Amino acid sequence: MRAFESTVDASAESFRANRAAMIDLTQTVRALEQRAVQASEKSALRFAKRGQLLPRERLARLLDRGAPFLELMGLAGYCGIENPDPASSVPGSAVIAGIGFVCGARVMVVVNDSGINAGAMQHLTGRKVMRCQEIALENRLPFIQLVESAGANLRSYRVERFIIGGGMFRNLARLSAAGLPVIAVVHGSSTAGGAYLPGLSDYVVMVRGRALAFLAGPPLLKAATGEISNEEELGGADMHATVSGLADFVAASDAEAIGMARDIVSGLDWNRASAAGATRAHAAPCHDPDEIAGVMPLDSRKPVDMREVIARIADASAFDEFRPAYGRATVCATGFIEGHATGFITNNGPLDPQGATKAAQFIQLCDQAGTPIVYLQNTTGFIVGRASEEAGMIKHGSKMIQALTNARVAQITVMCGASYGAGNYGMCGRAFGPRFVFSWPNAKSAVMGGEQAATTMAIVAEAGAKRRGKPLDAEALENEKRAIVENFEWQSGAIHTSSLLLDDGLIDPRDTRTVLALALATCREGDARTVRPVQYGVARF
Secondary structure, three states: OOEOOOOOOOOOHHHHHHHHHHHHHHHHHHHHHHHHHHHHHOOHHHHHHOOOOOHHHHHHHHOOOOOOOEEOOOOOOOOOOOOOOOOOOOOOOOEEEEEEEEOOEEEEEEEEOOOOHHHOEOOOHHHHHHHHHHHHHHHOOOEEEEEEEOOEOHHHOOHHHHHHHHHHHHHHHHHHHOOOOEEEEEEEEEEHHHHHHHHOOOEEEEEOOOOEEEOOOHHHHHHHHOOOOOHHHHHEHHHHHHHHOOOOEEEOOHHHHHHHHHHHHHHHOHHHHEOOOOOOOOOOOOOOHHHHHHHOOOOOOOOOOOHHHHOOOOHHHEEEEOOOOOOOOEEEEEEEEOOEEEEEEEEOOOEOHHHHHHHHHHHHHHHHHOOOEEEEEEEOOEOOOHHHHHOOHHHHHHHHHHHHHHOOOOEEEEEEEEEEOOHHHHOOOHHHOOOEEEEOOOOEEEOOOHHHHHHHHHHHHHHHHHHHOOOOOHHHHHHHHHHHHHHHHHHHEHHHHHHOOOOOOEOOHHHHHHHHHHHHHHHHHHHHEOOOOOOOOOOOO
16 A cells, blocks of 8 residues: 555645634534533532532543543534523533443443433433443443433423333343443432333442432322332332342442442453454554644535545555546545554545445445445535436445445444435445444535525426416515525534434544544454353343
8 A cells, every 4th residue: 555645735725724614613512512511510519518429520430541432422412402592502411421441341331410400311311322322232342321310301301202211221131131241330319210220230339328229209109109208218229239139239439339330340351252353553644634624624515635534544644545547536445544454435526326336346345355444424415417317326326325234344434524415325324324423523414405405496486386377476485595595504514413413423523533443443342252142131130
């Protein structure tokens, strides 16, 4: 492989403008994510009086110091989903989640952020947790949950949350049955449906004097049966350790409970069951990954050579392009990311019949070789028009979708720019089950661009008026076109799509190599791991 010869001029005005705009957008995202940290920290005094650690302090004590932690879905439930006010909406859905290391083992961690509304479940809390469970299942990760939640917010009850929430418990049972240990540390309340978080865990640690688990708390118990009981008698740690058998370990404090959880992970000796071979030695890219911010324009209508992006992600900036003279708008290449062999598929224009055919073959070659694929999405979709239809665009595009749908290797998608129409599908969008999906802050996803949607509607309206022999209200049509554009623009932005959990998190483009290396290592290790499934999961006796 030869290093790519970049033509980017870092001193050019366009580069500096791109860089400034991308960094500004990234900082906006980070400021939004910081709202959740700040909101939780407002509870610090109350937690200290109770002798408790804040949720992020618990997480920090659980994770290996200095090891990487890939936080996921930090914008979940932002503006318009949990709270319509942009000025006060707090993202995250009251859950901190991500992939990190505990005693050297790669694990999935989910933490109830009880510093925010006592950790009460929000509209997307269940879906966020379920996505984490799905990632753990697919990549064979132990699942650790630090539990403290007031449960469902009855004032804003929605029946769909109750139904969706059951999926969390189903997935806990699936994790255990798949041979993936589920560990729960109960720091506070875990009531009603939430009682099944420890109930469906393989190992349960409860904090004396703080942890509570019951199907009906004292108020509901009295309302339902007339029985009167206090919280400790009904579901305290000592009762569950000595009477019900729900608790395996009882700790005197949050810190001691976290230490017990680490001891449990250490005792698993989890890494003995991974046969993943060592990655090859690797060199940093010759072209600085920091330059990605200047390479990528925020306006998706401006052309960009996505090979310049690959050159700032791949080891030594080296990669081999597959069939470069055929279907030139679709770039397929092989390279390495921190020693992980990687197939790259990206776009220098719309997907055309030749490009789709090339990509379909390339996907099958990667599948044959066991090489994971990284999709760098930047496409306006499959090309349209009489010539492309006659050339079999539907047929060839379907071949590409067939290939990526049935490929057995890990596939990771990064939304780098435009992601419109069926191009989202052909480039392994969220609906096609890639192992991970990450977005850059400038990314846009929609069935089509807002202007195209508005113009399409106008043409249909004009044809309808002509067919009926009635005059068209030009002013009303312009107002409707404007409304359509605004609606498409509002929904297509990466902040909105990430808030809806249509990706696994917004990342700084300059961190793409680091994030992909972590994701590829997670996939590699999971695929090589030997697990010991049990038929029904570990039941609590």
